[in-house]
Amino acid sequence: MSTNNLLGRRNFIKGIGAASIAIAAPAMAISEKTDGVEWDKEVEILIVGSGFAGLAAAIEATRQGAKDVHIFEKMSYYGGNSAINGGLFAAPQTPMQKKEGIKDSVDTMVQDQVNAGRGIADVALLDHIAKHAMEALQMTLDVGAEYHPYLQQLGGHSVARTYQTTVSCGAGITQPLLEECRKIGVHTHNRTKFEGFILGQNDEVIGVKMHDNYYFGEDQPGKTSNIRVKRGVIMATGGFAQNIDLRMSQDPTLTAEVGCTNAPGATGEGMYQMFRLGAVPVHLAHIQSGPWASPDEGGFGYVSNYSIYNFPHSIAINRLTGQRFMNEIADRKTRADAELNCRDAKGDALPPILITSYKDSKKHPNTKKVIKYNVGWKFDSIEDLAKHFEVPLTPLKQQIGEYNEYVKTQNDPQFGKNMTEAKGKFIEAPFTVVRLWPKVHYCQGGVQINTKAEVKDSLTGKSIKGLYAAGEVTGGIHGVSRLGSCSIPECMVMGMTAARSIMKA
Amino acid sequence: MSKLKAVLALALGCLLTLSAQAIEQRDYHKEVIGKDCKACHDNGIKQFPSDQACLQCHDVDDLAEQSARSEEDKWQNPHNNLHYGKELPCVECHGEHVAKKPICSNCHTFKYDKHQE
Ligand SMILES: Cc1cc2nc3c(=O)[nH]c(=O)nc-3n(C[C@H](O)[C@H](O)[C@H](O)COP(=O)(O)OP(=O)(O)OC[C@H]3O[C@@H](n4cnc5c(N)ncnc54)[C@H](O)[C@@H]3O)c2cc1C
16 A cells, blocks of 8 residues: 555645645635734643543643643533543552442453453553552542542442442542643643644644634524644543544444433544544444443433342343343443343343342442432332332242342343442342433443553554644553443553653653 | 612612513513612523522522422422432523423423412
8 A cells, every 4th residue: 555645635625725725715724734823812832622631641741830721612511421420430450449448450350351451452551550540540549539438349340449439420530630730830721622733844733723603502692713733732631422423424223312421522523633634543343332331311320330230139021021141240231232122022122120139229229310300210019119110920930030040149141240249238128220221321432542641643654743642532541341440540650651741851 | 689689779870771571571580670770681682591599589598498399209308309409500491582491391280389480
């Protein structure tokens, strides 16, 4: 393959970009060369996106000596997916693991993720992230984030290594991070949408086009300004799970009818713009569905965290058969696929149920919420439960009996579930129950980065100067299936890494 | 309250009238603001009001107090909520001329009986 040719094509694309700018209205912004650009403003570091990655980058850059850091957010509110996230944060060798006597290591955490990645995860990046995860956790503690006093063992993790904020939500991290940003002088701008890059003579990113007065999903006039950046741009624009066209172009089964846990702004145009520059698209078709979601509420709601906490000591039951149909703590893809197979005789969706002993479920604050808000139910007897969900009683009773044997013997011959966390937790009345149905949740794909958070140019094989990316907008780190609670450390560590790289460049 | 009075004065003193009369308006806004479109549309009639417009009269701390919930549900207070604190712009949940659902309903089944669509 001739590199020359490819470069020729690239220049051609650039030519079109410049031409269309000259003719079309500024709303059709496309990355362009500096020639003739009038700068409206200059900043030291410009961060696009205000989730974990953007906020951590801003704080770290300031700690490293940056004086003029700006975060731009297109929505009217800050935080993206991070502000509605479940607040679950995995890290190896933490103080709480020490306290609970849990043996863990960077290598073990990486290996768990490599397994779920089914051979195509980026081991170097996973290793970098696991090594720095504790630093990221520490940053959240420094700014005042608070965590439940216990660890959880999430699906696909071989040990309990997951912290969770006391509010069981990522907002327990984004709110203090945002507050810290403002305290240390980071400038935050909402309703301002990134529209494209401005390149220097050597194809380096030297500025961006930003559209102000932006109202998501509405047609409002606004001004596009050219902002020059002294050190560089950090793209932290998150995933694209809410962009139905794009997700269906990757996976046609993810139609508008499939529920989605993401914030409305997860539409991916920041990623597109990096592709236009030449960034390498990785694993875009690997879009993860959350197996803990409920068809009885929108998005992530209350049930998701309820089920995540309860899966280890619960049974998931196919309502047609009254039997288990999966390892309740397998990785997400395994479970989501298994749930989608739960169908009635006509082949219509028959959301399976998760049955938990109330004595165990009530330890998580969300149990009260799911019952109160009618998205989960409590039953005093197995008969009531079976009748309510029209589950055949005899096989259900038999299944519970068998499963309780597995709890006793600490061995699940039926689905190979790791029974450590289920120890002593027999399935007994009274029960709490929720319904499960997967929702589109996370984009494993995005732009390729290296362990410095630099974005690789597909044509030159080198990093694009002046450009860094962190968080869900990047791709390939987790491979086929990301493990729960591994995005927060990834977003934060890579945001911090981008800041360190930019200050050294 | 003095802010409210100021707006009232503004509304009465201004002779601007609507060309299209059939615009939806809340009753209490009819009384206080009348037909002074610019009282809210501070960026021009064709544009949405700025995120500060409502705050000329409404105080977010007062609102948060009025919509406070019990301790265990305290973060479901729409005016001081878990995800965005007191920073969520009013127009995310309230539309003067169009019906809007509270943003919480994207993910939750909370009931806000006093919320006007
Ligand atoms: C409901 C839910 C629960 C989750 N729970 C967990 C969990 O418990 N643990 C875990 O590890 N992971 C969890 N995840 C995954 C994790 O939360 C996300 O991967 C993570 O928040 C992504 O962070 P980010 O900083 O990359 O992007 P985001 O937090 O999504 O932030 C990106 C921001 O960029 C903005 N933006 C996008 N385009 C533009 C543009 N053109 N101009 C300006 N701004 C733009 C967006 O509006 C958004 O605010 C969860 C995800 C969801 C949706």
